[in-house]
Amino acid sequence: MSRINWQRAAAVFALLMVSAGLRAELQIEITAGVDKAVPIAVVPFGWSGTGARPPQDAAAIVAADLARSGRFAPMDRKDMLQRPTAGTEVDFSDWKIQGSDVLVIGQVVQGAGDQFEIRFQVFDVLRGEQLLGYRQATNAADFRRNSHRVADLIYEKLTGIRGVFSTRIAYVTVAGPATKRIFRLIVTDADGENPRIMLESVQPIMSPAWSPDGRRIAYVSFENRRSEIYVQDLRSGSRKRVSARPGVNGAPAWSPDGRKLAVSLSRQDGNLDIYTLDLDSQVLTRLTSGAAIDTEPAWSLDGQQIYYTSDSTGGPQVYRVPALGGASQRVTFEGSYNARPRMSPDGKQLAVVHNDRGNYRIALVDLARSYTQVLSDGRLDESPSFAPNGETLIYATREGKRGVLATVSANGRIKQRLSTVEGDVREPAWSPFPPN
């Protein structure tokens, strides 16, 4: 009876794939940085060409990326005494006097059609040595993305850690008056620029999850007034409903090979259990059973285990079960509430929502030593997601009554706040590394 009615109910929703305007969707503010950010000078890149100039200021994008990492302190352009664009023009003593440890110079060279080449060099000012020289080809449309890639390469050279400036973030916003809420699933670049609306609905949207190749997003939509799981292609915007079984269809999580989703389903018996769903064959495999709420699955890196939240001993705790079936084993023991596990990229830690003396906070659970470290300091923090290099986590928190996003470095020292112009923002999911 009601299934059909709900289908017909057709809540007003629209599928859009648009560049949603000129302004960044997220405003990013560093709230705590490292004590000794490395002073770096990123000189405006020169231009060598006769046609259309590059669409963005690559050096400005690179400097902003490095500043946002909290590990670097770029020199203000107007303090630069010289603006070399080639190695032969560099006078290291000037940069040394001005206190820069690292110097980045470069130029953008016009290619055929709308092609450009971003040529850049990185120097150790104190030793007067080149650390890195690279040519990054790009077309006009990908100029911003490739400028982020330049920042990634510089960051990796200087820190030994792969940069995440060219990654993206998916999240859910809620705007509008209480009687007419609009839910949106949005994807932006990691710096908050280039926002795109993937889905817009008057009914809730939840739990966005990136496929391992970064091309698709799985999420939960209530557009038919019940929870259903969809998989949407980012490039084309086309999507497929992959689970609309009776009861709850929730918490999709991609297997590392991208072939399966782990999900939480309640089905006919009303009992939330963990299943895997093979996306090609549609074969459903049940992994847990019993009266407990079993939800929020997350795969181990090798795809052999699935971590999940269960209240089988009372309050929610994290358990794990073999992905092909087997006995469950409890993983978290510290505190009354540990939920929504997310595996760190090195496989050594779980990020969880942890009840810390009455406050819901983001914590890291060390799997080898079973040690819990609280990272955030809010009252209602939730939805932690690791950057693909493992250095940073993004999560949802509150600023007054508003939902905002925040990031914290895995060592707890570097913090940022990301807020939208209006409304709430929640459920951030950090993309994997882009394909090279």
Place this chain on the structure above:
Amino acid sequence: MTMMKSLAALLTVALLAACAGPSRSTVDENAAGTAGTQTGGAMSSGVGEGGMGQGATMGGSALGGPGASQENRIIYFEYDRFDVKSEYNAVLQAHGKYLSANPTSRVRLEGHADERGSREYNIGLGEKRAQAVRNVLLLQGAASDQINTVSFGEERPAVTGDDEEAWSLNRRVEIVYGQ
């Protein structure tokens, strides 16, 4: 606690009736839908609550059925719990009897949670709460094909606010007829 719950229920009713309650709380679409004739925009069945025009007048008061008052169509729960408190026995008995006596009548149980903790776990709590109410209605004579459940977790709060008073109003199951 019971006193507080009653006050809380009264507050909701007052807010819904007047749409001009205390400034710190606002009523959302879902709560408004429960009070009026619409249910959050899904108007497909054509059997709006107001349209039924025949409340179950059990023992002279509209405790159960589509004519039940607002406060008799919301069941509240304790934090991280999904057991139905005994204070709701009479109300749920009335709804169960109504469904039993009106086999073509349909009801949808919408489970909700407060905002604390993780969102999908709260979907689980909302579903468990809806299932708990469903089980009581079945014991009272309702048939299983008369009852549907859905969980909105913390996604559709009845009131905004981040204190115990708001949370206690959001941990609920709403009984919606005509679905």
